[in-house]
Amino acid sequence: MSGPLPAPPAAGTFSRRSLLLATLAGTALVSTGCTGSSGDVTDAVTPAQVDRLAVQVRVQEEVVAGYDQALSSAPDLVTALTPLAAQALAQLDRLRAAAPGDTGTTAAATSGTAAPTDPAEARVWLRGVVAASAAAHAEACPEFTGGRAALLGSIAAGLRGQDGLLA
């Protein structure tokens, strides 16, 4: 027995640098025309990426709205869904912080049908919303680099886990 288990050696560096950049970039890059004047190309965003991040914020707003709808339509699910809804909201907050120029003022609403009132059906409906959002974030993730890629990938994975739990 010799090696420690497990050993994610880079996690400390990760939190110190990239996540801070991802979080702070929302304000820093707006004033520099989103060209990464900080000199760190890894965390620079193009105008197209700014638009894509705004799309992902809307996607996450739909998840949050989906939980709100499911909880109001089927109160029997409150115990099961409240912690997941809180996680979805935390994801939205962090995504907004990483999205240059996002004001966070857009009203959240699901674009599809309303949540069913039957708890089992509401759960299935919500699962569809969560799964679609997980797939959208996973598809967007590789289009970014640095902290934003990590954040989008992590949120996609988190929603994928919720999808599995709701199954």
Add this chain to the structure above:
Amino acid sequence: MADGTSSPSTSPTATDMSAEDAALQDALAAVHAAIWGYGVVGAALPPESRDAVVACELAYLDLRDQLVALLSARQVEPVADEPGHTLPFPVLSPVDAAALAVVLEEGASATWTWVLDQASERSTRVLAVAALSAAELRAVDWRALAGRTPPTSAFPGLPQA
């Protein structure tokens, strides 16, 4: 191994690729640890739970092969498995086994988010986000078995805010 789909306006430099390769090596080390660790997990679970363990082991064996092939194609020597590992706690019951599986999956997730952070190649990020999602899906099942509430994580692989 540039795939021509890296950052939108730049080509990856040698330094970029070196950072990506180093992150992939971390991921491979975590994969080696997971393959070893699932042997311990399986030994502590009742026979009826072994199918889940085998599925996890197979997923990591496949990842190991992918990473070894990827690094070798770049003329990078893949890290070898440690001759042995130290358990983070005694594994004496099925709940302990599930908790160890959570440690394995969360350790792997941390390395995959690091790969996402460091990768200059788009294809590497595609691999990483798929691996990260799969790890979290497995982690949810193991957290539930270990009695964790909620069994999901808002930010798999990222440090706690």
